[in-house]
Amino acid sequence: MKAINLTSILLFVLCIFSNKLKAQDGYTYTLQHDGGYDFTIQAVPNSSSNTFATSVQSYGFTIILPDGITATITSSLGNGASATFFNGSDVGDSSIDGYLVTEALGSPISLPAPSLATNSDMVSFTVNGNPSSGTLYILENNSSIATAVTPLKSFMAADMVDDGMAVFPNVVDEFTSAVSGMSSFSFTTLGINTNELSITSMYPNPTDGIVNISGVHNLERIEIYNLNGQLIQLFSKNGNMQQIDVTELQSGVYLVNVQSKSASKTFKLIKR
Structure with a gap:
């Protein structure tokens, strides 16, 4: 994954959070295991009758790995996602490391209308080193780490309103967990190098x-x-x-x- 300075995206992410979720329409993130050490983070629409296709301008989330374990992005929604690596000791937990994954899309990309209840692939990645212990998980927005370090919170700047205007508020709730379905994976379940x-x-x-x-x-x-x-x-x-x-x-x-x-x-x- 490409490493960039965490502070270089602080203002960008804080700007996103200045637009609060104002309706029931919105998204959470979930973790899909693609086999072996391959995973995909998907966007999950809230239950809705909205038939307007969501238009995404940017998005981001944080993945947490055991200390010393790295990951490599293999694909993303716009094929331009970046990952900011950080040491767990920098956020008060030396047993972990993490990546803040973000992507600002040059042109908005459409996701299926929420009424279709379809998960959308956002970022796929491979975990390196064949870890046999520890857990991979999506950092929850209401966790102590995300609460203390706000830029690590998940977000999605998206237009979900069919009003003829292109407005992109944050449609991921910053005050709840912002995850659904499977959000973690234990490497011990792979049965490799136990x-x-x-x-x-x-x-x-x-x-x-x-x-x-x-x-x-x-x-x-x-x-x-x-x-x-x-x-x-x-x-x-x-x-x-x-x-x-x-x-x-x-x-x-x-x-x-x-x-x-x-x-x-x-x-x-x-x-x-």
Whole structure:
């Protein structure tokens, strides 16, 4: 996913929230599991007899992942969605990480009329690293995190009124959960690598180049991702003590996924 500065979209999102939901027509978001580590966030219309096709100008929501896990957008409503990565420690919960996903459409895109009760695909993404524990979920608008950090709230700027005017208020309720149906997914249900590695140490961290990993039996694969979810380096080795050389990496924070035949674990690595 493309990482951008969280503050760069603050004013944009706050502007959206200045237009309150004024009618029963509106939307919530739901999570669809597409199989494996592939997921889609869908927009769900509130129950309505409205036969006017919804015209969407922009939208956004926040997905939460276990600490150290990344995701990559594969498609979106207008094929231009951006994702702002943030560390859970920055919002008071070091056990998670997250992405604020937003898309401003160059030209409004129509969704089926609410009366059809049809869910619409907004963003599809893949979770990286094959996590075997923890939970993926859509951040609820009335959660403590979203209440404290308002720009993380879900929204949709859309015209739902057939009055000949193009007006795009926020049609997602910012004071309720704003989710419906399935809104979370436990990675333990996938039945892949159900054991987490018990690694004695990964050192030094921070590092200038060489990283030692000890305490892993039958080590098969080490993957290094950047915070955008892109695979940067791949190592395939065996043994109980391994060294990897990350000298060529630029300074920054990376995610190291260590895999054995039966388990895996992801660490944050700081390259100086």
